[in-house]
Amino acid sequence: MPFFKSLFARLFLCVLAAPALLGQSATPGATDPVLLKTMQQELDRAMSSLSKADPAPYFISYSVSEEFGTVIMGSSGALVANIKRHDRNADISVRVGNRDLDNTHGENRFNAITSASLPLDDKPDAIARVLWLNTDRMYKKATQGYLEVKTDTKVRAEEEDSSPDFSVEKPQTAIAKDTAAPKFNRQEWEDRVRRYSSIFSKYPDIENSMVVLLVQDSTRYFVSSEGARLVDSKPLIRVLALGNARSADGMELARSETFDASSFDKLESEQVITAKIEKIAQDLQKLKKAPVVEPFNGPALLSGRAAAVFFHEVVGHRLEGQRQRGENEGQTFTKMVGQPVLPKFLSVEDDPTLPSLDGVELSGNYNYDEEGEKAQRVDLIDKGILKQFLMSRMPVKGFMQSNGHGRAQSGLMPVGRQGNLIVRSSKSVPDAQLRQELINEIKKQKKPFGLYFEDIAGGFTLTMRNMPQAFQVKPLMVWKIYPDGRPDELVRGVDIIGTPLNALNRILLTGQKTEVFNGECGAESGSVPVAAAAPAMLFSEIEVQKVSQGHERPPVLPPPGVENSNVATQQQNANPGGR
Amino acid sequence: MRRFTSFALILLAVSVPTFADDNAAPAPTSISMNDHGDPVLKAMIAELKRSQEKLQLGQLQRPYYIDYQVTELQDYTADATLGALRTDQANIGRLVRVVVRIGDYKQDSYFGEGMGAVEVMPTDNQELALRRQLWLATDKAYKSALTGFTEKQAALKNVETETDLADFAQEKPAQSLSEPTKLGADLDKWKQALRSTSNLFRNDPALESSNAYMNFRVLNRYFVNTEGTVTRSGRSVYTYLFSGAAQADDGMWIERSHGWVVTRPEELPKADEIQSEAKKLISTFSALKKAPLVEDQYRGPVLFSADAATSLFERLIVPNILGIRPDLGNPARTNGEFASYYKNRVLPEDFTVVDDPKAKEIDHQALAGNYEVDDEGVEAQTVTVIDKGVLANYLLGRTPIRDFPHSNGHGRTALAGSPRPQISNLIFKVANGVPFEELKKKLIQMCKDQGRPYGYYVETTGPQLSPRLLWRVYVNDGHMELVRGAVFKQLDTRALRSDIVAAGNDNYVYNRAEPLPSAIVAPSLLFGELEIQRANRTREKLPTYPAPELSSVTASK
16 A cells, blocks of 8 residues: 555654653663563673674664654644554664774665664563564674675775764763643544644645644663663654645745644644635735746845755755765865854854753654764854754764764764854844845845745755755745835745855844744754754845746636635635735 | 646647437436435535536536445565564555546447546545545546547547447446445554564575565545445455575575465464464475575476465466456457457366455455455356356456446446456365375376476475475386476466376365455365476676674574
8 A cells, every 4th residue: 555655654754853852860660661671681691692703793782762642633624644653663773893994884784773663562572582583683784894894894995084983972861751641632632633723724725734643652662882871752743734726827836834832732822723724825816826937036035934944954064064075965065164154143052952942842852863972062153154053973084073963853963063053143223123134135126026035945944855955945935125115025036045044144144033933853963853943044145047947837727615615716815916 | 737737729620519319418316325424425415416417618528427436445465584573554544536537338438548536535424525636536537438439539530440439338226335444453463473474584684685574454445436336344454474585506596485364353363373384384484495496497297386376377368358448449348468368268167266355255265355245336247257168258347348338346446547347256166176195196196107307396485486495206116306497398378278187186275465465265186287487587786795794593592
């Protein structure tokens, strides 16, 4: 059942990885959960048994992610799917060779992990047996990988970055207290998903739409031969709303909203969610009729949310440690450390230790990363100067340590990833004044209009994995702002051209209010929850053109149930025009 | 989707004059259809009628045929190992598959992209929500049909077509309504059964892995088409199985499994039956590990149990009797090995093979392939596929093949894929069958006559027909010796035609859940000559370090 499986699985899997929660203490091993104790015993046994093997592993880790998941999907006021799942996935990592050169080197890295489903019942010997069998498999894979790596390095020219393959770190120990699983009334939520999804039905131009409730209670257990011992859990509640429409010329128009929270009482209220879904539905109606953008080069204002996504995609991804080392990487920033990469008034940090910002929960919050390293606040760019990268335990030239950003979806090898990316500015004006600054800039440059980017989708605003998404910036809601007082005009099909990085140095000033965007980020180590936060930003110049995609016509017939009503009038009402 | 995009561009530019002739055709009049008070059928019929009456893009062709198939699925999967539950999943959902055909029965758009569209469907019975997904899927299917039609016209320009086959068989509309099915088994009870079954595998700590698995699936299906067919059917399949794997000292994998596939929960095995079968299976591992390797080469008489015979027929007969039309321009009748064997002998003369979707049971054993109407809305028919050894029929859906212009009710699909010919209950009957013991005697006699110390008996097989339990039957005293590491060489359709010398009067019912619910029933078989060889598979190294200790069955309870 490939179709069924993939769609449901993708929606279901749209949140994985298990960041952490507060309230833990390093208690002695005796009170450890059965699962952790079993992992520890089997790890010790593997390490000592394999010490006699040739080559002997120098590192083994077990990372088990236990998940209780519920997905309720609705469309047009009716439920479409109901999925319940409980599983324990073990990721086994075995390293042979030594820290300087091991089986994870280069392309072999993604083959350096073995996953298996563990028993859900706490039967130690049953759990141990699955760990044993898969550790043995992983060990065999590692020895083969190491042989290939050694041969490869002999044959090939010396690499530019000859950093070791694995950093030396102090092992972490922390056993979180049991956290209560998020409690919710299933039936009540089924009704709520029906209500939310029925909002889209009021808008006949919307074709596909979906509202998904995802409740996920995940706990991660981690042990390593270096002595790390962690139990960490974090519930995630997410409401995701998506809608799409097509313009008469066949352009695909999509809008989505994500609401994340760590508990039901912290989730946005029904009124707020309803209003936001209503807004994206109305956006789609407006977009459908909006004119296509014409090629333009001139001043632009990005909302805080748009700027946050822009920075996540354009700056954040390029600061991931492994991008500075891989042979197929662009290495945009590799040799820029200590040099200006942004205007002086901008600083960028990634701080996964922050649970919230200005009262808004941040989805990229965790205590320990997937390699068992403590999360750290990292100052990536300080007053425009590039300082460091997002590091996993894979060193790059000049950066030998992890800074707690080795993240992955379970089943995949961790790499340096973002957590909560925060852009701060020292050159800001009250947000109300920004529009006037934009108009001034338009006049100064003698342009007929400027652009206001209300919303940008990055890879990570689309919550599905397995999509080509890293670095993608896709403006969704863009308005033409006229200097002469004419009403703003929504345009569609906007595509930013030129190197987005160049645009960064054309930032003139920012607003004062920081906006948070919570979502899911996909890259080679899978999908992880992240947040990005930034103030609104005024750019002296952004170059745009019309996107070249999508020519499928809108549906031939009107949606069922509206053929007799006056669709045109309905559309008029939904679209008062301007803002 | 990309292909469609470019096609749509062409449409806009030239608006395809070739289709213009049909534009004058009046909207097809719709047939009155009864929804029998079913909310899903009601929504389907309403949207089907609306599409039939109004669906037309610009001046392009209207559909001449539309069908909707809604599949409602409840799927429960769990597995356990060594007494502990390991996976536990429930999936509930509905899917719709919409086929829109443009052109006519003779030549239409069911080609390439034009083979239908799939959407998720609400599980709530809300008419507008249901119709909305139908509307979206119909629109997608219609546009794909327009593309498919063009693709087909283009493809036809490049190939020679010898035959004048219609694209779509005209069939009598069917009306068939059976009650939707519900899950009839207690999930928690069966999860507990998985725990206790898998716990038994502690009896052999040398097993590297083992598990007990269940999949309970309820499938209710609704089908309507513009010819007036309205059907609703419900079926369920309960699968319960266990398996284990060990390595012999030389690294060779030894794998065994045993299972039940039934259509009613009351047919699931009782606890003591599971336990005795599991114990029996577990005991074979140590025997197999100790068993000698088969010799390099054996060519002589081989006896197949009825169980092994069903696997043999599954592999060598089933794919070849399906009337699947080959690709455009290929003049063959089907894409199977029996394409040119119509009216030719494919089995010994005393074999007659019938595919009977209407059969519910045989020897008091329920058959998994029973249905009333197939997934193209055609009434199920009993088909004599092989008559006295001669290939008399193929199993057919609504895509005709040479000499077979009509469906015989075998167009089937598991979930939301395109229906294709598939078996239902494929029953191998043999005249002059003899008791199994007779076959064994005959095997011994043949070996004796040929001066052999022993012959071979295949009790059960694994993937690719590799024998899992293979015995030497000694001619001196009839005792049996287990061997391992064998494969068959040149076990093909020719061997079935020429080398079967006798068959049993026994029957094994092999119910399968995959690729879709179906059954194969066959007797034991004696081959006069078959080749058996030592398998030359790469042998994995034994585990580098010993397995962790396992507490005994009783201790772990």
